[in-house]
Amino acid sequence: MEIIWNNHPLGLDLLSHLEKESIPVIIITNSSDPDIYRKATTTKTAIGYIVKPFHKYTLASMMEKVLAQYRQLATNTLFIKGSKNERLKLRYNELIWIEADGDYCHLNTPTKRYSIKQSMVKLLEQLDDRFIRIHNSFSINSYHLESILPSSVEIKGQVLPLGRTYRSGLIEKTNILKNRH
DSSP states (O other): OOOOBTTBOTHHHHHHHHHHTTOOEEEEESOOOHHHHHHHHTSSSEEEEEESSOOHHHHHHHHHHHHHHHHHHHHTEEEEEOTTSOEEEEEGGGOOEEEEETTEEEEEOSSOEEEESOOHHHHHHHSOTTEEEEETTEEEEGGGEEEEOSSEEEETTEEEEOOHHHHHHHHHHHHHHHHHO
16 A cells, blocks of 8 residues: 555555554555654554565565464454444454354453344354353353353353253363363
8 A cells, every 4th residue: 555645645544444444554655754654554454564666575575464464363353243234353362252042142242242143053163163162052262261160160250051961072172272272
């Protein structure tokens, strides 16, 4: 992305809009102005700043960086529709537990509860192995698990029911995850 148009840093405004959408950007510019560099590279979305002229390998290495960041984001993020039909990004590590309610799932984070129209089975297919079913109505992010009791689990101070049929699977999966991390 070029940030200087008609000798004005108009691209800086665009960068702030792209930051809200978490779109990674490589800035390619003729400007070596330190103020513009500082403003452009302090945004979360700008992952590279290249001053023209540049070598093709410089651009290639930046593209690899963008792709790696995108892959990481895509594999650890769930995109959901918000209450105002906006697209929200929910990182896996923010998600503490999921509660099923018919065709809906309620996603619980430390600060908010999101509801989506999707079954627990379909949702768990999208998530990675840190999410474990513990009951017909509950799944947890095992990274936040604090304790396993005979008929319940404690996760971030919340006590959730543990179904008899899910107990052995939970213990087995948490042992595997513990050894992996």
